[in-house]
Amino acid sequence: xxxxxFNRRKFLKLASVGGGTLLVVGLLKGTSLVYGxxxxxxxxxxLTRMLDRRLLGEPxxxxxxxxxxYADAPECLRLLWQQAGLPEVQxxxxxxxxxxxxxxxxxxxxxxxxxxxxxxxxLAEQGARDIVVGDGSGFRRDLATEARACGLAQALKGQPARxxxxxxxxxxxxxxxxGWFIGTNQLWLPxxxxxxDLIVSVPRLKTHHWAGVSLSLKNLFGLVPGCRxxxxxxxxxxxxxxxxxxxxxxxxxxxxxxxxxxxGIVGMEGDGPINGEAVDHGLLAAGRDLVAVDTVCTQLMGFxxxxxxxxLAAMWTGAGQxxxxxxxxxxxxxxxxxxxxxxxxxxxx
Amino acid sequence: MPDExxxxxxxxxxxxxxxxxxxxxxxxxHSVVEATACALLALQASAQESSLCxxxxxWLLAAQNPDGGWGVAEDDxxxxxxxxxxxxxxxxxxxxxxxxxxAAIWLAGDTPVRGSPPDPADPxxxxxxxxxxxxxxxxxxxxxxxxxxxxxxxLASTALSRRAKAASAQANLQARVAEAVRYLQDRRCExxxxxxGNPYMFIALPAxxxxxxxxxxxxxxxxxxxxxxxxxxxxxRETKADGGPLALALAVLALKAMxxxxxxELSLLLSLQQADGSWxxxxxxxxxxxxxxxxxxxx
Numbered sequence: 001x002x003x004x005x006f007n008r009r010k011f012l013k014l015a016s017v018g019g020g021t022l023l024v025v026g027l028l029k030g031t032s033l034v035y036g037x038x039x040x041x042x043x044x045x046x047l048t049r050m051l052d053r054r055l056l057g058e059p060x061x062x063x064x065x066x067x068x069x070y071a072d073a074p075e076c077l078r079l080l081w082q083q084a085g086l087p088e089v090q091x092x093x094x095x096x097x098x099x100x101x102x103x104x105x106x107x108x109x110x111x112x113x114x115x116x117x118x119x120x121x122x123l124a125e126q127g128a129r130d131i132v133v134g135d136g137s138g139f140r141r142d143l144a145t146e147a148r149a150c151g152l153a154q155a156l157k158g159q160p161a162r163x164x165x166x167x168x169x170x171x172x173x174x175x176x177x178x179g180w181f182i183g184t185n186q187l188w189l190p191x192x193x194x195x196x197d198l199i200v201s202v203p204r205l206k207t208h209h210w211a212g213v214s215l216s217l218k219n220l221f222g223l224v225p226g227c228r229x230x231x232x233x234x235x236x237x238x239x240x241x242x243x244x245x246x247x248x249x250x251x252x253x254x255x256x257x258x259x260x261x262x263x264g265i266v267g268m269e270g271d272g273p274i275n276g277e278a279v280d281h282g283l284l285a286a287g288r289d290l291v292a293v294d295t296v297c298t299q300l301m302g303f304x305x306x307x308x309x310x311x312l313a314a315m316w317t318g319a320g321q322x323x324x325x326x327x328x329x330x331x332x333x334x335x336x337x338x339x340x341x342x343x344x345x346x347x348x349x
Numbered sequence: 350m351p352d353e354x355x356x357x358x359x360x361x362x363x364x365x366x367x368x369x370x371x372x373x374x375x376x377x378x379h380s381v382v383e384a385t386a387c388a389l390l391a392l393q394a395s396a397q398e399s400s401l402c403x404x405x406x407x408w409l410l411a412a413q414n415p416d417g418g419w420g421v422a423e424d425d426x427x428x429x430x431x432x433x434x435x436x437x438x439x440x441x442x443x444x445x446x447x448x449x450x451x452a453a454i455w456l457a458g459d460t461p462v463r464g465s466p467p468d469p470a471d472p473x474x475x476x477x478x479x480x481x482x483x484x485x486x487x488x489x490x491x492x493x494x495x496x497x498x499x500x501x502x503x504l505a506s507t508a509l510s511r512r513a514k515a516a517s518a519q520a521n522l523q524a525r526v527a528e529a530v531r532y533l534q535d536r537r538c539e540x541x542x543x544x545x546g547n548p549y550m551f552i553a554l555p556a557x558x559x560x561x562x563x564x565x566x567x568x569x570x571x572x573x574x575x576x577x578x579x580x581x582x583x584x585x586r587e588t589k590a591d592g593g594p595l596a597l598a599l600a601v602l603a604l605k606a607m608x609x610x611x612x613x614e615l616s617l618l619l620s621l622q623q624a625d626g627s628w629x630x631x632x633x634x635x636x637x638x639x640x641x642x643x644x645x646x647x648x
Contacts, residue, residue, distance in 0.1 A: 139545060141559040144629060145593035170378035171421060227383060228421040230430060230488025231545050238492050271551055343551050
C-alpha cells in the first residue's frame with residue numbers, strides 16, 4: 001500500500017475535488033501524529049490515499065452480531081463471516097492470531113478459547129489447507145504455558161490446528177513498509193506470518209492503558225518475535241505505539257490479506273490490557289478493514305475514536321476508514337455499551 | 350535416569366544441527382544465536398559431540414557483527430541482547446580471544462536510556478514506582494533496561510571477568526554490573542522475585558518464573574547476598590504455577606547456583622522430556638534443560 005508510487009495527476013485531482021481544507025488538515029494532523037520524520041514521497045502517497053478514501057472510496061463494511069454466549073459463537077461466527085464479506089479460505093494457509101498476552105485468573109484479558117476453537121472448526125469446514133493458531137506474548141516466554149493457563153491448549157485438543165509460538169517461529173527479515181519504522185527498512189517476522197495466505201486477527205475487545213483500546217490492530221503487536229525484539233516488545237514503544245500499530249498493519253497486509261473477528265462476547269474495561277473487569281457485552285464484530293472495525297468497536301464501547309491516536313494515524317494516512325463505514329447485521333444501538341476507561345485516559349467527549 | 354535423559358537430549362541436538370553449523374529454535378529452521386549458544390553450552394557441559402561444538406563455534410564466530418555484538422541470526426546487523434549468550438558460549442573457547450575482546454567492548458557500551466530519579470511530584474512515578482535513573486541492560490541498544498537482558502549481561506560480564514585475556518573493557522563492565530545489581534534490587538516485585546521489569550503499573554504486579562530464574566542465576570554469580578528468601582520462594586511458587594520446561598530449567602539452574610535443593614523441579618523437568626529426546630521440540634529449551642540436569646551453567 002505505502003509502497004505504491006505517488007501519482008501526481010491523481011493527487012491533484014483529489015486535492016481539487018476535496019478542496020484545500022482537507023489537504024491542509026491532513027498535513028497538519030499527519031505531521032503531529034506520524035509524519036514527523038517521514039520522507040516527502042511517502043507523505044504524498046499517504047495524503048493521496050487519505051483523500052482517495054475520504055472522498056471517493058467505497059465505505060468499509062463492518063459486520064456486527066449479537067452473540068449472547070460462547071455456546072452460540074459457532075452459529076454467530078458462521079453468519080458473521082458471510083455478512084461481513086470475509087474471503088473464501090478453500091485451500092489456504094490461515095494464521096489465526098488470538099490475543100494471548102497473559103492469562104490472569106478472573107480477568108478476561110485473552111481471547112476466549114471457545115471462540116478460537118469455533119473459528120478453527122469453521123475454517124476447517126470451509127476447506128482451509130493449514131490452520132495455525134499463533135501468538136507471541138509480550139510478557140510470557142513460553143506460549144504453551146500461556147495456552148494452558150488461558151484454556152486454549154485444552155480447547156484446541158483434537159482440533160485441526162497447530163499452536164505456534166510466534167516468539168520463536170523461525171524469524172526472518174521482510175521489507176518494512178515505508179515511513180512507519182524509524183531508522184530501519186527491515187522488520188523481522190515469524191514464518192507463520194510470512195507464509196500465511198490469510199491472517200485473522202482475533203482480539204479480545206478491551207481497554208488499554210497506553211493505547212486507549214486494544215482491538216484488532218493493537219493485537220498485531222503479537223506478530224513481532226520476542227526472540228528478536230525482547231519481552232515486552234520495547235522496540236514498538238520506542239518507535240511510537242501508534243506508529244508501530246499501523247506500521248504492523250501495513251506490514252502484515254502487504255504479506256497476506258488480513259481480516260478480523262473481534263471477541264466482545266465478554267469484553268474488558270478499566271485497567272487493560274490485563275487487569276481490567278469483565279463486561280457482558282454479547283458482541284462479535286468482523287471485517288476486512290481493521291481500522292473500520294476498530295472504529296466501530298471503539299464507539300460501541302462508548303468511546304470517541306478521535307481520542308484513539310492510532311485510529312487517527314490510520315485515518316490521516318489513509319490506512320483505513322474511520323468515517324465512511326457501513327455496518328451490517330445487528331443494529332448498533334442494541335450493542336452500545338459504556339465501558340470504564342483505563343486509568344487516567346480521556347476517551348469520551 | 351538423568352544420564353539417560355542427557356544422552357537422549359544430546360541426540361536430539363545432534364539431529365537438529367543445521368548444515369551451516371548452528372541451531373534454529375526448532376529443527377529445519379534458520380540458525381539463530383540464542384539456540385546455537387545454548388546448544389554449545391549444553392554440549393560443552395556434557396563433554397560430548399566435539400565435532401558439533403567445533404562447527405557451532407565456527408558458526409557463532411562468523412555471525413559476530415563488525416561492532417562486536419550479535420543479532421538474532423548471522424544476517425541480523427543490529428546487535429542486541431543475544432550478545433550475552435554468545436559471550437557465555439565462547440568464554441571457554443581458546444580460539445575466541447579476539448572475538449571476546451570485541452564483544453566485551455560492545456557489551457560495556459550497550460547503554461540503555463537513563464531516566465531521572467523518582468520525583469514525588471511526577472504523576473508518572475505514581476504509575477510505575479521505579480527509579481528510572483538506575484540502569485541495567487536493554488534488549489536492543491538505546492532502549493529501556495529490562496530484567497532478562499540485564500541478568501544475561503551480568504552473567505556474560507562474570508564470564509568475561511574470569512577470562513584474563515578479555516580485559517580491555519573490564520573496568521567499564523564492573524561498574525555496569527554494580528549498577529545492574531542495584532537495578533535488579535529496584536525492580537524486585539512486592540512479594541519477591543521478578544517479572545519482565547515492571548513490579549508496579551497502577552497496581553503491584555506479580556513475579557514470573559523465567560525472569561526470576563534468570564535474575565537469581567545472575568545475582569548468584571555477582572552478588573549472591575542480595576538474593577532474598579522471598580525471591581527463592583517466588584521462584585519455587587511461580588515455577589510450580591508455570592510448569593513449563595523453560596521455567597523449570599531456569600529454576601533448577603538458579604536454585605543450584607544458590608546452593609539450594611532443586612529435587613522437585615528437576616524431577617518435574619525430567620518428566621517433561623519428549624519421546625524425541627527434546628523438551629517441547631525446541632533446541633533452546635532442550636539445551637537449557639540439559640544444562641540444568643547436568644552441571645549447571647559454568648562461568
